[in-house]
Amino acid sequence: MTPARAGAGRGTSARSLADDLRARDDEELARLLRRRPDLARPAPADVTALAARATTRTSIQRALDGLDLAHLQALEAVVVAAPAQGADVAALLGTSRRRAEELVAHLREVALCWRAPEGMRPARPVADVVGDPAGLGPVLPGVPEGPQLRGLLADLEPRQRQLLDALAWGPPVGALGLPADGASAPGPVAEAGRALVEAGLLARVDESHVQLPRQVALALRGGRLHRHSASEAPEVEHTALDPDVVDAAAGGRAADLVVLVTEVVDLWGARPPRALRTGGVSVRDLGRLASHLEIGTDETAWLLETAHAAGLLALDDGQRRSTEDPAWVPTTRADDWLADDPGRRWAALARAWWTMSSAPSLVGPGDGGRVNALSTQTSYPLARLRRHDALAALATLPAGAAPTEEGLAALLRWRHPLRAARSGEDHGVGLAVVLREAEWAGVLARGALSGPGAAVVARDDSPQDAEDPVARAAALMEPLVPPAVDHVLLQADLTAIAPGRLDGPVRTLMHLVSDVESRGGATVHRFSEISVRRALDVGWTADRLLAELGAASRTGVPQPLDYLVRDVARRHGQARVGACAAYLRSDDAALLDRVEHDRALGMLQWRRVAPTVLVTPVPAPTVLDLLREEQYGPVVEGGDGGLELATASLRRTTARSPAPVHVSGVDDDVARQVVALMRRGEGARTSGLDEAGTQTDPMVISSVLREAAVSGDAVWIGYADEVGGVSTHLVRPVAVEAGRVRAAVGDGDVTRTFLLHRVTRVRTAD
Template identity: 50%
Template sequence: MPPKSRPEPVTVRSMADDVRGRTDSELSDLLHRRQDLARPAPADLSALAARASTRASVQRAVDSLDLAHLQVLEAALAAPETTTSPVEPTDVATLLGARTSEVTPLLDDLWSSALLWRSPEGARVVRTVGEVLVHPAGLGPRAVDLPGAAAAATPAEIATVVEQAPPAARAILDRLTWGPPVAVLPAGTPDRVAEGARWLLEHHLVRSVGVDQIALPREVALALRGGRSHRATVLTAPDLEGQERPLEAIDAAAGQQVTDLLALVDELAAEWGLRPPRVLRSGGLAVRDLKRIGSVLDVDEARAAFVVELAYAAGLLADDGSLDPSWAPTPAYDEWQQQPGDQRWAVVARAWLLTTRAPHLVGTTPAGASGTVNALGPEAHWPPARSLRRDVLDQLSTAPTGLAPTQGSVADALRWRRPRRVPGTLDVVITAVLREAEWLGVTGRGALSSAGRALLEGRDESALAAAMQPHLPDPVEHVLLQADLTAIAPGPLAGGLATFMRLVADVESRGGATVYRFTPDSVRRALDAGWSVDQVVVALSDASHTPVPQPLDYLVRDVARRHGQARVGAMRAYIRCDDETTLGAMLAERELSPLQLRSIAPTVLVSPVAAETVVDFLRENGFAPAAETPDGGIVVPQAGRHRTPLQRRTSPVTASGVDDELVTTLVGALRAGEQAADYQREQVATRPGPSLPSTDPTTTLAVLRDAAADRQAVWLGYSEADGRVQRLLFYPERVEGGRVHGTAEGVSRTLSIHRVTGAAVG
């Protein structure tokens, strides 16, 4: 039999009855709004209602409310006698100073989210909501729930008493009126304040709730507020404000940012492939290494940290796992580097959107920490970063196309959208997200780009690449060599040419065109990598539309003439050179004294220091040696090829949403489970009490708490110490510490909740 789309009418006495009476579409709406209820799948509608009433689930639902729904829910809690009477939309509207027509749709939404339930008399707030919102809208408990005599019955009587209050008492009321409603008066409180508190206690405007605490009753606070629950009611989202920009200009700016970013990642990989920095003992990258890579990339430390963290999040660099570990590019980088620019961007953009790394924390000192946060370190892992990043970008996506909203308007919109989930550092986070989005090309000139919108829509990498491709300049396969020892690349260079230019020259400036500068050190870098002088000259000639300038030709040949004149070997090291003058200069150089050089022949020096160190020292002091193999050949290092071992790529942890297909299947299963439960109840109608289907501890806990609050009896299946399952009609009084206290058959008993096999209201 197919599940029923509309259940039979039931008598609504509780939240469970309300859920059982919902239609399939209403149940689907509930599961979409509160997706935590769908996993794991509840057995039936009673289990669904119990789970929706648990504190953890209600906490999650309340935290996800925007300011409009939160204020309406707080006003519903603040309405007179909410716990015993239904919530009237007119009362809520009066407390908010709004129209009933504005409040009613919001109350309907709260019912759809199962934060309210409906009885024939009207809607009621779910009891657990009061446990989550302890002081709704900054209001304290009702007078009847506080110790002491009742307060004045009407707002007019309260106002009359308040008018007689002395200044000290009035000052205390002013501090408590809009919350928090509890004040602490420790020993040593000034006499004037103590006298004011004593006057308020004597006139029942506040209540003593502890040795040194006083609380303002809800009725008094509402009277002082003029019958309003909130100082300012905001039932509509604030509009984003900013400047309008043409979409073409936005996408063009985003494309240029992506070009610069991909070049920075390539330079990072080239630098760390040649000289990988060490991993700190505590993990992460040393501050001096971050400053060094920032200098190499010619960017500030904030952007250098972003590039490093982005490459790490995308799996393009990692700890190489060696005995003396260092940070180096991964084999995945080599594959990524060969892809077109649009596909490369799609990989890093998705990694940035999903990562829980927070580059903006690098260099800061968190509260309670003993040191600063290092790039690539464990302290830069901040789980809220992903959701906050998404929230900021979602605000940009709601803005009209081409609007570059101001940071202040984004902050206001986010505070309205997630009033209970914004950190104290929200402004810092928004600044960081907007800055990183600009660097990544998700935004251009402050507005969301076309490719950035595709990223937020969750498109696959091929669609992301297609969205970015029209805005990236086409790669070029030539450079313009100039007589001042520079070369200009009029656009992003093709893969092989880009690798060669980074090897033989240093990047001097970036922009629409990249300027490379040739220096003796950069040319020597190419010769150290195994290139001959003729190969370097021919490669430059092939890459240029103009002949190689004479100064550049002279530079290359001059460096090549001196390159390899001195040879370094391991004895631990020896230096041989046909030019005795060169060896004499080495012996006379004071900066080379740590090498402990000693002449053993007119053309040979030896050193107890390792050959690699000797080579580095000589190069740092103006010499141009070449490393030599034991058989006299030149050592050709694999420049830029240090790589981490092949590692298994782990995807970011994400929570998949509840889709329509899953919800439809789940609603059918819930209907079938409820029909099965009805059948069991019919079969055991002659037995005392209802049937006791197996319930999980979460459901059992919710049933017992509701029964204790309503002072109702509960039928329990309870496993005794000898293994027998006993059927009890139990009257719970309180639930705490995994146990329930109450009476059964007139005898006080304490039962362990984990031994309860089933529970049903009697």
């Protein structure tokens, strides 16, 4: 029989959690460390240290946070019925014995309870952390039991029964205002309460309050802990959708997300917004970007935070170029991202949203003042936890299931009851926000989790395969993203319709010579004198521009567009601006006459120095802007008399992704190494090495003393006195509380109180 089987048998001689852990085999201990990774760091020296660490309040609270409602109720049943058998737990939960034993087995696996010879017992501090189980009061002495209790309950008057029923399901303490002995004329409720106290069915707490004993409460509940059994997950109301339809909708949303982030990279690369002194993006720049993208400011803030988390945007402090102000600009990583396949581009953004700790929904005015996008004030790690909880719950539903928000909220309360009870207000990061952001990210579609989205949110505990979720999600999404189109439809009203997502040379061409007028399934681009002049400013000719548009269009170049391009090109470059402060030169003397006498340009203070030359004291960039506003179409002339072509200058900075949030886990290899280390420590302790099992860790000292107080065993302790000397005592602990150890010293019955922090070592007496 293996050690694991011996420990699991009904005849086990375990007297504590430490004994239970010692009886487990290596695989069971490794599974415990994987389920409760906080026990493995730092590695415990032996099983005694492991048991001590597993019974700290902090570790137990962390373990309880990971339990669903079924396991929490089972743990309450173990606390109530300890030492509990499977039939006891099943009766208290109102479920089958098989299901009860499954729940209790998991609780034992994570060291929240252990198997004693009499049955299952909770780990020592569990009852304190759980509090009043299921709203029950304590077990009180002098309470009738068995047939006597059932007879008393059957003979109660209606008012007395109502009083007990009001306390039956908790809280067990009620205020009745019972009169003191000898008081006259008590009210009917007080009279009923006094009768119940006299019958032993209620207990006085003070002059005004009474308490319902646990024995009576269980009898009133019919032996059940809760009104409704939560041994199984609740049924979630949902709409069943075709998974293929869900994935297709997710593919369309992924394409939109890629287009929007590409627009941000292009726009901020050419005209980056200034960074606020306190960090983040100003309200004006956020609104301008939202208007350009034709989406709401809340979605724009989410888009920026996600792109920043993906390393596509970063703050450039301008130190390399002292003439530039700090600004938010695309990173060099953005160029690689733009060249990648659409599926991988989406997967990088979706995974960044899944792992980031910022909460874009906080952007805007709040109680503490305005929160700006991309500022440190958007950091809210709880948002990441709520995101993971909600989508992990969605992943448990069948493929294509679109639950109602109320149904999903109920499932979350069942899966994480303690966490849900502590969350209180959602602080702007509630379930509705999580679902909305998941739709924006393409992880959800039509309210259901998509196939690629499930790959994004998949849990992966292997550090060496950290990139696998992105690769899997990209492979699933790639065939779902609508392919980019390589053509447009030119219209006679000076517009062009792109019947899909533009990419490659056609997208570059349309962004150069047109402006987006409206977005959607088909994007409408508008041609104007200003947009056409952008192409002419970078050295394009009218013939080249029309030829490129004709090659990109399925409808040919309409005559109005041909006229517009050639008319702008004819006037483009007739006037040239140079530095004088500035001069204006043109072979057309009549044009210079018109410019010189144009009242709108009077501020330039023209002076004619030659029939074809005007000079002005105003700087050349200002002259150039004013002449373009008046539709003269000037170009810049260099010092050698040649044209200076405009260049598409894109600002970039080094990629600096936000510090990632890592949840430290324990994989199989680490768990086995820690178990091997504990086995060596156990071997040294049992073989007489290491001072015959002496423990010096304060946490272990406290745990050993508490276990000895329960079992009645004697231990040797080292105790430091006021002057630093350490004396050795053989003691039998009676109680460990409030930082003090009350113990019988030696073989006598004389008790002494020791300060726990002065106990330097402890060793079990042979």
